[in-house]
Amino acid sequence: MKLRLILFCYLFLFQSLAFGQTVLSGRILDEKGLPLPGVNVLLKGSYDGTTSGVEGEFEFSTEKSGMQVLVFRLMGFKTLEIPVAVEGETLQIPDQELRESITDISGVTISAGAMEASDEKKSVVLRPLDIVTTPSAVGDIVGALQTLPGTSAVGNDGRLFVRGGDASEVGIYIDGLRVANAYGTTAGNVPTRTRFNPNLFKGTFFSTGGYSAEYGQALSSALALNTKDLSIRDQGDLSLMSVGGGYSHTLANEEQSITLTGNYFDLSPYQGLVKQDFDFERAPFGWDLEVAAQKKLGKDGLLKVLGRTESGGMKIRQPEPGQEGAGALIDLRNQYSYAQSNWSKISPKGWTWFLGASISANSDEIAFDSIQTTRDNKLAHLKASTIRDFSDRVSMKLGVEHFINTYAEGLPLQGLERSFQDGQTYLYTEWDWYLSKKLVVRGGLRGGLSSLSEEKWLDPRVSFAYQVSKNGQVSLAAGKFSQAPLENYRVLNNELKNTQADHLILNYFWNKDGITFRAEAFHKEYAELIRFEGVPMAPVNLRNEGCGFARGFDLFFRDRQTLKNTDYWVTYSFVDSKRSFEQFTTQVQPGFAPKHNLSVVVKHFVTGLKSQLGASLAVNDGYAYTNPNLPGDMNSKTPGFQNLSLSWSYLPRPNLIIHGAITNVLGRENIFGYDFSATPNAQGVYESRAIGQPAPRFLFLGIFLTLSKDKNANQLNNL
CATH class of the missing domain: 2.60.40.1120 (Carboxypeptidase-like, regulatory domain)
Incomplete structure (x- = not known):
């Protein structure tokens, strides 16, 4: 119961x-x-x-x-x-x-035309340390980038030339703000360098085409340099070099840091030791002062300030072909200043904000014998932008910016001057849609207007990326790009419109365990290029009538894994470029665009010697030029260019680095073109003078000493 x-x-x-x-x-x-x-x-x-x-x-x-x-x-x-x-x-x-979650680690990324130089990205191509230790670069940012695909080494210039475009087609930005006159002023056929020290930057984004709608005023390429955040310690850095010296001092804590730097260079002592083909009456010299400060504002805010001023000059005689004597004396003086400030913040609601302003001011005084000329260029840039991740699949970038460009050139002894001022305003937006872990689409639109030419334009851009394997992906990018003509052309004709280029890029990228392979094919169509009669020094009847194309492919392979303590990369670029521009009435191969370009860089660390040994080789098939003794334009080509460079970095103590480099070790007589006489001689021949290197080789020696409480700190910590 x-x-x-x-x-x-x-x-x-x-x-x-x-x-x-x-x-x-x-x-x-x-x-x-x-x-x-x-x-x-x-x-x-x-x-x-x-x-x-x-x-x-x-x-x-x-x-x-x-x-x-x-x-x-x-x-x-x-x-x-x-x-x-x-x-x-x-x-x-x-x-x-359930939808796949897209993260920076698992998601596919746009790689067409884009190369990162930051060790924080999974698609690393070059780190800041790579830039300063590439033998042929001798510490110059552009010198290192010239070992990457799509670039051409033009030895008598020194600036960055990308995929059949000239150096003016590359836009240079620091923390998203445009830098005008980023290269030092120089005389004709005397190579220049970028003004900024690579130690300033934590990473570099270099796009050979098809770049973001955030950047404009560049037909070929965008080079975005990102400055360091807070420094990690107090330290002083002393540099003694074969061409000058400098000192940098950093004060830092957890909330803020400031670095003050001063440098002086003078090639006169070096010129006395190494014979130069250039006839310098005063070898290049100059000084610079620089300040970089960072301060945390609240939990997620950061304020950065960067300022730089410098002065320099040279005196050089440049003989004329077919004429006796030392030639005309060119006396050049340059003053340059750059300042910027930017603020960024990540808000709790997922918005990232950016506000920035910069100004570049360049002043040149150039004397051609008794003819005195001046040239002043100022560029102010104001920018505001925001980024919003609406989800792990949709991201938006939105921005507005305004440029004020003033330019003047004159003959002060005659009291003559001509000038212009242009205000340009831009709106841009860019959206990323992650359709899956394997597929991402980016669409962008950039619109602008000019007060000088009264022109309005709209540049659409789009990119796709698809992951074809665990370590490989393909990308496709297309877009329209606009750029105002050079200032020395616009001052002659204020009504000149934008030059234009359409890009189409197909990219394959593969990366695994320290090995990177990148293959890219590209096609560019140019329109509205500047044409004129006469010569570039005295153009007449400037107009937007030129056109052209550049097409080809790049191959890049880097291996940091296979050989112990060894890092090497190999680059090959083929560029077929022709354009009608400047004084050329038909489409010709530009003198700055060799068809075949090969670069090899090898670095090996020898532990027992506390040393890194480096070698780099650059080869191309020569430069086109016009020989007036033959019919047609761009009818001849120089012998192929070759440059083998070696370097040795030695660390006898943790806080001491001794670095030496020698370019063109084999002493090859590279020729970049020819100067011809304006009139033929008695035999009816236009006499010529080869444009070559100032010396068979360039030698560099630097001693870098770091002073800090931490005796193990050195300048490599900054890179």
Whole structure:
């Protein structure tokens, strides 16, 4: 009797409990409609839940009732939360779909035309340390970038030439703000360098085409340099070099840091030791002062300030072909200043904000024998932008910027001057859509207007990237790019319109365990290029009538894994470029665009010697030029260019670095073109003078000493 009573009570209580529960069931699928097993399914704020089965099915019971939140979680997928009304004995949940979660680590990235030089990116090509230790670069940012695909080494210039475009087609930015006159002023056929020290920067983004809508005023390429954030310690850095010296001092704490730097260079002592083909009456010299400061503002805000001023000059005689004597004396003096400040902040609601302003001011005084000329150029840039990640699949970039460009040139002895001022305003937006882990689409639009030419324009851009394997992806980029003509042309004709280029780029990128392979094909169409009669020094009838193209492919391979303590990369670029521009009435191969370009860089660290040994080789097939003794334009080509460079970096103590480099070790007589006489001689021949290197080789020796409480600190910590 007692047993029957117990069983009756148990069954009664069980049924009573069952009547107070609800059974939830359903299925969970992926984006393709396939079942997802192993998904954790639970009611938020409770322990009630289960795991989906092989067919994505799930079922569990709960005592909760009313409005609840049902949660679905699976590693690699975005967590899904849906509201449900829990009532009755059963609740059938409609089929639910989990979407893949896209992160910086797992997601595909746009790689067409883009190369990162930051060790914070998974698609590293060059780090800041690579830039300063590339033998042929001798510490110059552009010198290192000339070992990358798509670039051409033009030895008598020193600036960056990309895929059949001249150096003016490369836009240079620091922290997103445009830098005008980023190269030092120099005389004709005397190579120049970038003004800024690579130690300033934590990373470099170099695009050979198809770049972001954030950047404009560049037909070929965007070079974005990003300055360092807070410095990590107090230290002083002393540099003694074969061409000068400098000192840098940093004060830092957890909230702020400031670095003051001063440098002086003078090639006169070096010129006395190494014979130069150039006839310098005063070898190049100059000084610079620089300040870089950073300060944290609140939890997620950062303020940066950068200022630089410098002065320099040279005196050189340049003989004329077919004429006796030392030639005309060119006396050049340059003053340059650059200042910028920018503020960035990540807000709690997911917005990233940026405000920045910069100004570049360049002043040249150039005397050609008794003819005095002046040239002044100023560029102010104001910029505001924001980035918003609406989800892990949709991201927006939106910005507005304004440029004020003033330019003047004159003959002060004659009291003559001509000038212009132009205000340009831009709006741009760019959206990234991650359609899956394997596919991303980027669409951009950049619109601008000019007060000087009264021109308005709109440049659309689009990119696609698809992951074809675990380590490989393909990208496609296309877009329209606009750039105002050079200032010395616009001052002659204020109504000149933008020059234009259309880009189409197909890229394959593969990266695994320290090995990188990159292959890219490209096509550029130029329109509205500047044409004129006469010569570039005295152009007449300037107009937008030129056109042209550049097409080809690049190959890049880097291996930091196979050989112990060895890092090397190989680059090959083929560029087929022709354009009608300047004084050329037909499409010709520009003198700055060799067809075949090969570069090899090798670095090996020898632990026992505490040394890094480096070698770099640059080869191209020569430069086109016009020989007036033959019919046609650009009818001849120089012999091929070759430059083998070696370097040795030695660390005798942790805080002491001794670095030596020698370029063109084999002493090859590289020729970049010819100067011809304006009139033929008695035999009817235009006499010529080869444009070559100032000396067979360039030797550099530097001693870098770091002073700090941490005796192990050195300048490599900055890179």
